[in-house]
Amino acid sequence: MALKLSDYKTDVHNDWCPGCGDFGIVNAIQMALAEINIPRHKAAIFSGVGCSGKTSHFINVFGVHTLHGRVLTFAQGAKIANPEMTVIAAGGDGDGLGIGAGHFVAAGRRDVDMTYIIFDNGVYGLTKGQASPTLKLGEQTKSLPKPNTNYNVNPIGLAVTSGFTFVAQGYSYDVRHLKDLIIAAIQHKGLAFLNVLQPCPTYNDINTRDWYAGIDQVDEAQKRHSRIYKLEDQKYDPVVHYDEESELNEKLSQALIKSLEWGNKIPIGIFYKNELISQYSERLIDKIPNYLENPPANQAISSKGKPITDVSKILDSFEV
Amino acid sequence: MNSVDLTWLIGGPQGSGVETGANIFSRVCAEMGYQVFGKREFYSNIKGEHSYFVLRVSNKKIHSNLNDVTLMVSFDAETIFRHYDEVISGGALIYDSDLENTTSDEVHTLDQHFKSRLHKELEAKNKPFTITGVLELTKEKGVNLYPVSFRSILSNLADDTKNPKLKGLIRMFNVIGVSLSLGLLKMPPDSLLKSIGTIFAKKPKVAEINKKAANYSYNLATAQFNSFNYSLPGTTKEPHTILVQGQQGTAIGKMVCGCRFQSYYPITPASDESMFLEEHEILEIEGDRPGSTVVIQTEDEISAIGMMIGSALTGTRSSTSTSGPGFSLMAEALGYAGINEIPIVITLFQRSGPSTGLPTRHGQDDLLFVINAGHGEFPRIVYASGDIEESFYDTGRCFNYSDVFQIPVIHMMDKFMSSSVVTCKRFDPDKVTIDRGKLLDKIDGNDYRRFASTDDGISPRSKLGLENGIFWNTGDESDEYGHISEDPFERVKMMDKRMSRLGLIIKKIPKEDQIVTFGVHDFTIISWGSPKGPIIDALDMLKNENINVGFIQFKLLHPFPTEHTKSLLKDTKTIIDIEANYTGQLGQIFKQNLGRDVDYFILKFTGRGMTSTEIYDSLKKIIENKAKKREVLTHGA
Numbered sequence: 001m002a003l004k005l006s007d008y009k010t011d012v013h014n015d016w017c018p019g020c021g022d023f024g025i026v027n028a029i030q031m032a033l034a035e036i037n038i039p040r041h042k043a044a045i046f047s048g049v050g051c052s053g054k055t056s057h058f059i060n061v062f063g064v065h066t067l068h069g070r071v072l073t074f075a076q077g078a079k080i081a082n083p084e085m086t087v088i089a090a091g092g093d094g095d096g097l098g099i100g101a102g103h104f105v106a107a108g109r110r111d112v113d114m115t116y117i118i119f120d121n122g123v124y125g126l127t128k129g130q131a132s133p134t135l136k137l138g139e140q141t142k143s144l145p146k147p148n149t150n151y152n153v154n155p156i157g158l159a160v161t162s163g164f165t166f167v168a169q170g171y172s173y174d175v176r177h178l179k180d181l182i183i184a185a186i187q188h189k190g191l192a193f194l195n196v197l198q199p200c201p202t203y204n205d206i207n208t209r210d211w212y213a214g215i216d217q218v219d220e221a222q223k224r225h226s227r228i229y230k231l232e233d234q235k236y237d238p239v240v241h242y243d244e245e246s247e248l249n250e251k252l253s254q255a256l257i258k259s260l261e262w263g264n265k266i267p268i269g270i271f272y273k274n275e276l277i278s279q280y281s282e283r284l285i286d287k288i289p290n291y292l293e294n295p296p297a298n299q300a301i302s303s304k305g306k307p308i309t310d311v312s313k314i315l316d317s318f319e320v
Numbered sequence: 321m322n323s324v325d326l327t328w329l330i331g332g333p334q335g336s337g338v339e340t341g342a343n344i345f346s347r348v349c350a351e352m353g354y355q356v357f358g359k360r361e362f363y364s365n366i367k368g369e370h371s372y373f374v375l376r377v378s379n380k381k382i383h384s385n386l387n388d389v390t391l392m393v394s395f396d397a398e399t400i401f402r403h404y405d406e407v408i409s410g411g412a413l414i415y416d417s418d419l420e421n422t423t424s425d426e427v428h429t430l431d432q433h434f435k436s437r438l439h440k441e442l443e444a445k446n447k448p449f450t451i452t453g454v455l456e457l458t459k460e461k462g463v464n465l466y467p468v469s470f471r472s473i474l475s476n477l478a479d480d481t482k483n484p485k486l487k488g489l490i491r492m493f494n495v496i497g498v499s500l501s502l503g504l505l506k507m508p509p510d511s512l513l514k515s516i517g518t519i520f521a522k523k524p525k526v527a528e529i530n531k532k533a534a535n536y537s538y539n540l541a542t543a544q545f546n547s548f549n550y551s552l553p554g555t556t557k558e559p560h561t562i563l564v565q566g567q568q569g570t571a572i573g574k575m576v577c578g579c580r581f582q583s584y585y586p587i588t589p590a591s592d593e594s595m596f597l598e599e600h601e602i603l604e605i606e607g608d609r610p611g612s613t614v615v616i617q618t619e620d621e622i623s624a625i626g627m628m629i630g631s632a633l634t635g636t637r638s639s640t641s642t643s644g645p646g647f648s649l650m651a652e653a654l655g656y657a658g659i660n661e662i663p664i665v666i667t668l669f670q671r672s673g674p675s676t677g678l679p680t681r682h683g684q685d686d687l688l689f690v691i692n693a694g695h696g697e698f699p700r701i702v703y704a705s706g707d708i709e710e711s712f713y714d715t716g717r718c719f720n721y722s723d724v725f726q727i728p729v730i731h732m733m734d735k736f737m738s739s740s741v742v743t744c745k746r747f748d749p750d751k752v753t754i755d756r757g758k759l760l761d762k763i764d765g766n767d768y769r770r771f772a773s774t775d776d777g778i779s780p781r782s783k784l785g786l787e788n789g790i791f792w793n794t795g796d797e798s799d800e801y802g803h804i805s806e807d808p809f810e811r812v813k814m815m816d817k818r819m820s821r822l823g824l825i826i827k828k829i830p831k832e833d834q835i836v837t838f839g840v841h842d843f844t845i846i847s848w849g850s851p852k853g854p855i856i857d858a859l860d861m862l863k864n865e866n867i868n869v870g871f872i873q874f875k876l877l878h879p880f881p882t883e884h885t886k887s888l889l890k891d892t893k894t895i896i897d898i899e900a901n902y903t904g905q906l907g908q909i910f911k912q913n914l915g916r917d918v919d920y921f922i923l924k925f926t927g928r929g930m931t932s933t934e935i936y937d938s939l940k941k942i943i944e945n946k947a948k949k950r951e952v953l954t955h956g957a
Contacts, residue, residue: 010803012803039787040790041785041786041787041788041789041790042785044784046630049795054804056792056794057792057794057803057804060790061790062784062790062791062792063790063791063792063793063802064630064633064792064793064794065792065793065794065795065796065804066626066656066793066795067626067652067653067656067795070622070623070626070653072626073618073622073623073625073626073627073630074626074627074629074630074633075630076627076630077581077583077616077626077627077628077629077630077631077632077638078630078631078633078634078784079630080581080614080616080627080631081580081581081614081630081631081634081636081638082634082636082784082785084785085634085784085785102619102620102623103619103622103623103626105619106618106619106623284614287601288601288602288612288614290609290610290612291612291614293609294609294610294611294612295614296580296581296612296613296614296631296634296636296638297580297631297634297635297636297783297784297785299578299580299605299611299612299636300605300608300611301577301578301580301611301637301754302578302754302756303606303607305753305754305755306750306752306753306754307576307577307578307716307749307752307754308605308606308607308608309575309576309578309603309604309605309606309611309749310603310604310605310606311572311575311576311603311604311747311749313604314572314600315562315572315746315747318562318563318564318568318746319560319561319562319746320347320350320351320557320561320562320563320743
């Protein structure tokens, strides 16, 4: 029996602020799971700590609300031990690009087949609005006593240069587009990164919903121009089609240049996609040929309470 | 048959093959039926600093090193400067005669602290600050000196084999040293050649040249060296003896008990375990297709524990191996495993702290930290092995405990064990049992609660991927489903549920697996970890003098087996705590739980392992009422 969207929702009370961009992201994840109809026990959402960390409690699949900054480590461990699971990691930009930045880079290099979604709002909401890694230098959001003294991280650029093989950006108020991006990310073979621009109505009074909608950008005809535009509308081709350095370099640099767009025009969509690089499971298969048929989580280790692993050859070599 | 008990020491700069030489020597002795106990000491350095290996060889069961060195072989000056005074009267020193004129100032790796002590000693005895100076002292003490020009051996060998390249092959100094030693000790040569073949099995050409050098040096020693009081003619081999190194006990233990995921970040002295597991990642499984251990080198120890927890949630037995600095980084996630009742095993090879401390040296100074690591209150098991053989069986126990009680287990090992090479009885996998506790492989119904209340506080455990077994975990306090709850009554219920297993652990783990008793007397030692070996040997030495001292070895250190300890020690008058740290950490826990003071501490925190000689000496002082309350040991370069 096909599962309905409601099957992926829990009845846990959601305590995010009214108007929070997080709602759109949770809805998009639930819609994506329902659309590709993943059995509930075959999916796991791992989340970090912060407002977005609560995401896993609202989705009716396995939910692991982890530690601040460490969500990728838990998620990779689970996926590697049980590659049959669909694994989605989620967390804030402070979680993933501040305290967890080292794991972000390392995960890119590893390319485990899963999806990582960053809720990018420029502030640490749950601790009352401090500057997060994506806030621009010199900006002063509502609760900051002084302007931000750090340069911002470029999440898309960092992902592209860290080895992520699918890099995309969504906007939390364009839920349908976001849902499609999540499906593409899940179906990508390798580690997919999805940065979601998400207004924090309580603490980020700069990058607001109105700001993204461009109400301050009015032309001579009094027409508003949204800051957000879609890469696919511009015939942007993110895919690395063949395994040659020139092709790879072209697609990487094109994504990097696009990632720098901010201000009046902000792109969403898929920036970069490369399935020609081996994902982690393939690298494991090179060493352990039956890894996928007999992964750690499925292995029999005992019979009637006794071990069945035969180490006699190793012990023979130690015998004197 | 005459009893044999001798100690051989080889030293040289790091990277010069000291370890390979020691491996050959150990293997030869073990193959000829002897029991061996060897220990490697080295600097935090890749090449050049002084490293050495002390190997005790005996035809009776031995568990430790002694202070006295019977035969020392050295192909560099530093080894002679640093160790000359360890060789006993009647013992021997084989050394490279080309070094005789070397002054202490010419050895750049001799640090100022050591040099000033050495110079003071030589000055007092009116000797020059040269190798000749210390050799004179050695000779006056009654040590037999065997000078050999290592370079002439190479050039003679080059002439004999018409292979001029051999002249410069100083990499073979180690094999030359080993072979000269075995020649002097009259060890039959076949086993030497065989062992060289085994150790260089992957490089047949290297093996061939080394065999030639070995043969030449061995014959030189038998032909030219004066007779020596000690010999190793071979003895009856105990059947099923294996020669194992430090981390192999826990590594093979993990394979056997079904650990299939190990994440780690490189750190001395723990990484060798992970590398051994990866080297043997494909496993033979009785009646099934091959299994495997997935070993992941992570970006840091935080990731190592995070990945291990993620893997454990899939029902996979999962582990990491680390040392103090790495464990420090894991503290936060340890609490996560605690509050979420996730079974994980951390194998902790302790070294000396604090901070980077003595990074390649021994220590047992992490006990109190490990018991208390992580903020907040949550249950855990801290379990310590006392030697390599024990560590194999204990690894299986630790995994069972983690599964049965659904908590993190920290398996305490240390650098002394990790850099030891010993003979012991072949590990017997049939003695290992596997108990996964309340792990489910099927769930019916649709109201699964991961943290459901039960009589014993332990809930049936689902795993990621199990149908009808969906659960939530959070680092926050939670309800029975695993959803966040800040309700005060839920809080009390969940705290009680988790903490109640501390009592359950004491009740369920067999007493003999909590504390191992080696007799209880008026004087009784309490200890844990690697001092076990030196203590057992020291007690044997005292027994020969008809002095009986008791010893109880703590394996379960947390939760502390208070009542069992009380009943064991009720008639003991004097309690002596022996451990490798400054403050006597076991003694502190002992007092905290029993309300009874430890009478004497024997402590060592130089970073070098204890010898039975120094424990014997301190115990003697205690028994004769001449000891300070806190005896501090310092033997070892």
